[in-house]
Amino acid sequence: MKILPKSIEELIDGISSLPGIGPKSASRIAFFLLRAPKELSDNLSTAITQARDGVKLCKECYHYSDEEICPICSSDERDKSVIMLVEDALDLLAIEKTGDFEGVYFVLGGILSPMNGIGPDEIRLKELLDRLKKSKSKSKEIELIIGLNPNMEGESTALYIQKEIDANKDLRGKVKITKLARGLSSGADIDYLDEYTIRKAFEGRSAL
Ligand SMILES: [Zn+2]
Structure with a gap:
């Protein structure tokens, strides 16, 4: 029997694949996001996408940079x-x-x-x-x-x-x-x- 909807299971799987986060913490974070105002998860997903797509590597030192x-x-x-x-x-x-x-x-x-x-x-x-x-x-x-x-x-x-x-x-x-x-x-x-x-x-x- 499935205890959780598939979408929540996928969210927990995604979070637990992050470094330093085990399955228990991942569940805690997932349920927190579901309870928190929708704005929080919207801002978080936008921030992740923007960081992934918008940030460059500095041409001299290869640190993350806007320029x-x-x-x-x-x-x-x-x-x-x-x-x-x-x-x-x-x-x-x-x-x-x-x-x-x-x-x-x-x-x-x-x-x-x-x-x-x-x-x-x-x-x-x-x-x-x-x-x-x-x-x-x-x-x-x-x-x-x-x-x-x-x-x-x-x-x-x-x-x-x-x-x-x-x-x-x-x-x-x-x-x-x-x-x-x-x-x-x-x-x-x-x-x-x-x-x-x-x-x-x-x-x-x-x-x-
Ligand atoms: Zn640099």
Whole structure:
């Protein structure tokens, strides 16, 4: 016997496919939406559609943006010779929230994970090298801060990037690579860390 109408079951299925939401929370959210004023679900579905269809990726850092170049990359107050490499927009937001970082970012869009079929072509490795070359022509020295999660995949991605930079005649010896250090325990997830820990890790960065 079906206890719930199909449309509600589909709503619960949809919500439970979101990260961090189990079937119980999904049911709770679904029933909340059904009880709440219709405006709330209308606004929510419009916001989802607009974000999906309307948002671009910044041409320089690949962060989400309304414009071709995001506000961070187009700001005169940011140091374009210091580039923080992050896995995704969540990590960028976590680091940006500390308010301490005055450089710019590059969103890699993933990390190397041969087990999950993610190789160099699946992440923005080529785009990163292009970006470094472009930055290099404008500034004497470029610092690339590896802001990837300190786990095995993050470490091997960092090493791969270093090898690629060393193998590139335009970049070899011209890009200083540093990594976030102190306070970041191995296996940590950057977007779950508090601002103090990220700030310490940023201050204590060391050469790779
Ligand atoms: Zn940008």
